[in-house]
Amino acid sequence: MANSTTDKAKIVPSETVTLMSVLAPAIGWLVPGAGHLIQKRWIRGLLLFVSIVTLFLLGLAMQGRIYKANGGDILEMLGFIGDVGAGGLYILTLANDWGQGAIAFATADFGTKFMIVAGLLNFIAVADAYHIAIGKKR
Amino acid sequence: MTITLNHFSAALVFSLFASVVFGITHRDTTREMVRYGLYCFAMFLGGVLVAGWAMWILRR
Numbered sequence: 001m002a003n004s005t006t007d008k009a010k011i012v013p014s015e016t017v018t019l020m021s022v023l024a025p026a027i028g029w030l031v032p033g034a035g036h037l038i039q040k041r042w043i044r045g046l047l048l049f050v051s052i053v054t055l056f057l058l059g060l061a062m063q064g065r066i067y068k069a070n071g072g073d074i075l076e077m078l079g080f081i082g083d084v085g086a087g088g089l090y091i092l093t094l095a096n097d098w099g100q101g102a103i104a105f106a107t108a109d110f111g112t113k114f115m116i117v118a119g120l121l122n123f124i125a126v127a128d129a130y131h132i133a134i135g136k137k138r
Numbered sequence: 139m140t141i142t143l144n145h146f147s148a149a150l151v152f153s154l155f156a157s158v159v160f161g162i163t164h165r166d167t168t169r170e171m172v173r174y175g176l177y178c179f180a181m182f183l184g185g186v187l188v189a190g191w192a193m194w195i196l197r198r
Contacts, residue, residue: 124163128163
């Protein structure tokens with residue numbers, strides 16, 4: 001009789017690393033939704049692209065602030081982690097010196113949060129692209 | 139270009155896009171994605187309205 005301990009101890013076979021399982025998350029991080037598009041999930045990819053890019057651009061247009069790599073305050077570091085999730089958008093913003101708005105009014109703070117959330121949503125989209133690539137999701 | 143959104147329209151925009159991403163990434167079939175996306179959208183907006191009224195009551 002098998003008990004629950006031996007059942008849990010079963011070894012799960014390791015997932016094979018394919019080119020797509022590396023490429024899809026990487027491309028998906030750089031361009032939101034692209035990880036789905038290269039796997040021919042056209043509508044999903046397009047919806048993800050529109051949602052994440054629009055949220056990020058709205059954040060910029062609302063004079064939100066972009067966080068840079070830092071080793072200071074914990075909230076600043078978390079803000080950076082969120083922002084960096086937007087990948088190419090984050091790089092583009094830094095390169096053009098955008099997102100330097102001083103948070104002097106409430107909507108600018110909303111803008112800052114919009115950009116962080118766009119990055120975090122892109123992390124979820126990247127994970128989803130990876131799951132599709134390894135066959136865990138259709 | 140500067141855009142100024144009020145609190146409710148900011149919440150509406152946020153809810154819409156976050157729900158789209160949640161729906162796509164958290165479910166497997168198209169039907170489930172749409173249902174979950176709508177559920178998230180309703181929860182986001184419902185949460186905003188409930189929190190707003192709760193704060194209005196507390197302020198009195």
